[in-house]
Every structure is written in C-alpha cells, then in structure tokens.
Amino acid sequence: MSKRGDQKRANRMVREQLAAERRRTRTTWISVIAALVLVVAAIIGWSVYRSQRPASFAAPAGVTDDGGTQAGIVAAGSGPVTVEVYLDFLCPHCRDFEASTADTLDKLVADKKIRLVWHPLGFLDRATSPAGYSTRAASAAGCAANAGKLSEYGAALFANQPAEGSAGLNDDKLIELGGPVGLNAPSFAQCVRNGTYKSWVGNVNDKAAQRGVNATPTVYVNGKLIEQPTAANLTAAVTAAS
Amino acid sequence: MDGVGETRWEGIQPWLSVAARLILAVIWIAAGASKIGDLAASGRAVNAYRLLPYDLAVFLGAVLPFLEIALGVLLLLGLATRLAASVSAVLLATYIGGISSVWVRGLRIDCGCFGGGGDLAAGQQPQYFSETIRDIALLALAGFLAVFARSRFSLDGRLLDGGHHR
Numbered sequence: 001m002s003k004r005g006d007q008k009r010a011n012r013m014v015r016e017q018l019a020a021e022r023r024r025t026r027t028t029w030i031s032v033i034a035a036l037v038l039v040v041a042a043i044i045g046w047s048v049y050r051s052q053r054p055a056s057f058a059a060p061a062g063v064t065d066d067g068g069t070q071a072g073i074v075a076a077g078s079g080p081v082t083v084e085v086y087l088d089f090l091c092p093h094c095r096d097f098e099a100s101t102a103d104t105l106d107k108l109v110a111d112k113k114i115r116l117v118w119h120p121l122g123f124l125d126r127a128t129s130p131a132g133y134s135t136r137a138a139s140a141a142g143c144a145a146n147a148g149k150l151s152e153y154g155a156a157l158f159a160n161q162p163a164e165g166s167a168g169l170n171d172d173k174l175i176e177l178g179g180p181v182g183l184n185a186p187s188f189a190q191c192v193r194n195g196t197y198k199s200w201v202g203n204v205n206d207k208a209a210q211r212g213v214n215a216t217p218t219v220y221v222n223g224k225l226i227e228q229p230t231a232a233n234l235t236a237a238v239t240a241a242s
Numbered sequence: 243m244d245g246v247g248e249t250r251w252e253g254i255q256p257w258l259s260v261a262a263r264l265i266l267a268v269i270w271i272a273a274g275a276s277k278i279g280d281l282a283a284s285g286r287a288v289n290a291y292r293l294l295p296y297d298l299a300v301f302l303g304a305v306l307p308f309l310e311i312a313l314g315v316l317l318l319l320g321l322a323t324r325l326a327a328s329v330s331a332v333l334l335a336t337y338i339g340g341i342s343s344v345w346v347r348g349l350r351i352d353c354g355c356f357g358g359g360g361d362l363a364a365g366q367q368p369q370y371f372s373e374t375i376r377d378i379a380l381l382a383l384a385g386f387l388a389v390f391a392r393s394r395f396s397l398d399g400r401l402l403d404g405g406h407h408r
Contacts, residue, residue, distance in 0.1 A: 023402055026401060026402055027402065030398065030401060030402075031322050031324075031325045034316055034322030034326060035322075035325065037312050037315075037316065038309060038312050038316075038329065040312075041308040041309050041311065041312035042308060044308050045278075045281070045304045045305040045306070045307060045308035045309065046301065046304050046305055048281060048308075049282070049285075049300075049303075049304030052282070053282075091363070092363075093363050093364060123283075123360060125280060126279075126280065126283065126357055126358055131279065131280070202282060205282060209285070209286045209289050209300075212292075214286070214290040215360055215361030215362070215363065
C-alpha cells in the first residue's frame with residue numbers, strides 16, 4: 001500500500017472522529033434543552049394552578065368549619081349530632097339519596113336531634129358541556145342560603161336535575177327555580193348570574209379532597225363515615241351518636 | 243446478521259420509530275389537554291389513588307398535564323427523541339404501577355388518565371384491565387423508541403445528520 005493511501009485514510013479517520021465529536025456535543029445540548037423544556041413545563045403547571053387559586057373568597061350565610069375551614073354550610077337544624085352530606089347537584093346518586101332520606105332527615109331536624117350540614121361540590125364539572133354546571137349550581141345554592149332557603153332550593157335543584165352529558169341548567173333556569181321557594185329578590189338573581197360563590201365551592205372541593213372524599217354522596221355522622229347511607233342506617237347512626 | 247438483513251432493518255426501523263413517536267405524541271397531548279382545563283380536578287384524581295399525601299397529589303395534578311403536553315411536543319418534533327421516550331417510559335411505568343396498586347387494593351376509581359377521576363359511583367365498573375393493557379402497549383412503544391431513537395422526519399435527524407432524513 002502506498003504512503004499516499006495511508007495518509008488519505010488517516011485524514012479520513014480524523015475527519016470522522018471530529019464529526020462524531022460534534023455529534024456528541026450537539027446531542028448533549030439537545031438533551032439539555034429538552035430537559036429544560038420539561039422542567040419549565042412543570043413550573044408553568046404549578047404556577048397556573050397557583051394563580052387559579054383565589055387568595056380570598058366570599059362565603060355564603062350559614063357557612064361552617066365542619067370538614068375544614070369554611071368547607072360546609074348549615075342546611076337545617078341545630079341539634080347535637082352533626083350529619084354531613086357531600087353532594088353534587090348533578091350526581092344522580094345524590095338525587096336518589098336526597099329522595100330516599102329527605103323525610104328521615106326532616107324528622108331528625110324537627111325532633112331537634114341533628115344539625116344538617118351540606119358540602120356542595122363541583123366534582124362533576126366536566127360532566128356537562130359546557131363544563132361547570134356543578135359549580136354554578138352549588139354557587140346558586142350559596143345564594144339561596146343567604147336568603148335562608150338552602151334546603152328548599154337544594155330540593156328544587158335535585159327535582160330538576162339535568163342529565164350528565166347535557167348542557168346543565170342555564171342561569172335563567174337556576175333563577176327561575178328559586179321562584180316557587182320564595183327566592184324572588186333581584187339580589188338572588190344577581191348572585192346566581194355573578195357566580196358569587198364559585199370560589200367558595202372551589203374551597204369546598206379542596207377541603208373535601210383533603211379529607212379523602214372522592215365521590216358523592218358521602219355522608220358522615222359526627223365525623224364517622226356512613227358506608228351505606230340509607231335512611232335506616234342514618235337513623236341508627238344518629239341514635240348511636242346521641 | 244447478514245448484510246442484506248441489516249440493510250433492510252436499517253430501512254424499516256426509522257419508519258417504525260416515527261410511527262411510535264407520533265402515536266405517543268398524540269396520546270400525551272390528548273391526555274395533557276384533557277386535564278389542563280381543571281387542574282384542581284386533576285389533583286383530586288391523583289389524590290383518589292390514595293398513594294400520596296394530599297399536598298403532593300395536588301402538586302402532581304398540576305404539573306403532570308403540562309409535562310405530558312411538553313413530552314408530546316418533543317416527540318411530535320422528534321427533538322431529543324431518546325430522552326423524551328425514556329421519560330415517557332418512566333411515566334408510563336409509574337402510571338401502570340399506580341393503577342395496579344389501586345386494582346390490588348380493591349379500590350374503585352376512574353384512573354383520570356384523560357381527565358375526570360375520583361371514585362366511581364355505584365353501578366360503574368372500573369376499567370383497570372384495559373387501562374393497564376393500554377399503558378403496557380404504550381410503554382412498549384416508548385421502550386422501542388428509547389432504543390431505536392433514529393426516526394424519519396425528526397428535528398434530531400436534521401440537527402445531527404445535517405438534513406438527512408434519518
């Protein structure tokens with residue numbers, strides 16, 4: 001083999017080594033940039049979440065600290081045993097719960113045995129299109145509480161419950177439902193339209209999740225979870241706690 | 243391997259890899275996009291697995307959707323393919339572990355993979371089997387891509403091989 005051939009081969013090897021070196025450097029830089037992209041995405045996620053959380057919020061009349069700071073609202077009664085119900089006005093099982101236990105709970109309230117606390121949630125916000133009916137309805141319930149009509153208005157919301165997957169009830173309809181239970185004041189209509197208590201509902205959501213509530217309806221009697229919240233089980237639990 | 247077989251594989255592999263890249267990219271972007279609209283709900287979905295302290299679940303719920311979208315965009319562009327595929331594989335393995343853990347403990351939840359989440363209502367059936375199979379299939383794709391990161395129509399190819407579509 002000639003010396004020229006050796007020289008050529010050596011030159012080519014050097015060129016290839018340099019090219020491989022360049023490639024490695026570039027690969028490293030690309031990886032660093034991509035890793036930064038992922039880190040920045042994570043930081044953006046956290047920042048967006050933080051910015052969405054209101055620093056303060058308005059709470060409706062009758063708000064209580066059962067289950068967390070301003071996490072509930074007194075629906076009825078002032079008896080010694082506290083019955084807490086986590087509910088979503090879009091959830092069919094919550095409507096069934098309300099239908100099957102309303103008489104029992106009314107009687108327990110009339111007998112001055114219980115204090116009934118509601119935690120109106122927006123867990124099913126995604127289940128309407130446009131999203132957000134659960135939170136709007138819960139906020140409207142807060143408006144009703146201001147006029148002392150929470151349980152009546154809540155019953156009306158369940159009686160007129162829209163189907164999951166539907167658009168939900170619009171604000172006009174939410175206001176209209178207040179009429180038969182005595183919510184005729186312009187302040188109620190304005191409160192519903194403004195979504196005055198939406199941020200409060202967000203607080204109820206957070207406090208519920210923090211407590212480990214992942215579904216509706218969830219019922220506690222004096223802080224004890226009732227696995228099967230039937231009328232009979234509720235009565236038994238209240239009797240046991242009295 | 244004989245010369246001819248190797249050449250054939252070298253011809254096919256970049257096409258297989260670009261397919262894997264695009265499938266993963268679409269899944270990540272869809273999964274992330276379905277959750278960014280309600281980050282509080284995303285946190286609750288993580289919390290429903292009952293694996294992490296509440297505050298950490300909320301943090302992951304806020305961060306994961308954006309991470310998923312960023313991974314999807316990297317894969318779509320074919321930028322840092324090996325890194326993006328490796329991170330995808332780790333994330334998918336974590337998801338598989340999470341769902342399996344819920345399954346084994348007999349909990350009944352919505353995985354919240356594409357939004358939603360939380361405990362299932364009475365009468366709703368968990369989908370752990372199909373969710374696990376889906377994630378294992380995606381994990382296989384991510385693993386393949388991490389090993390065979392060279393693909394057609396990638397930024398990596400342009401930046402590293404000077405415009406050769408490899």
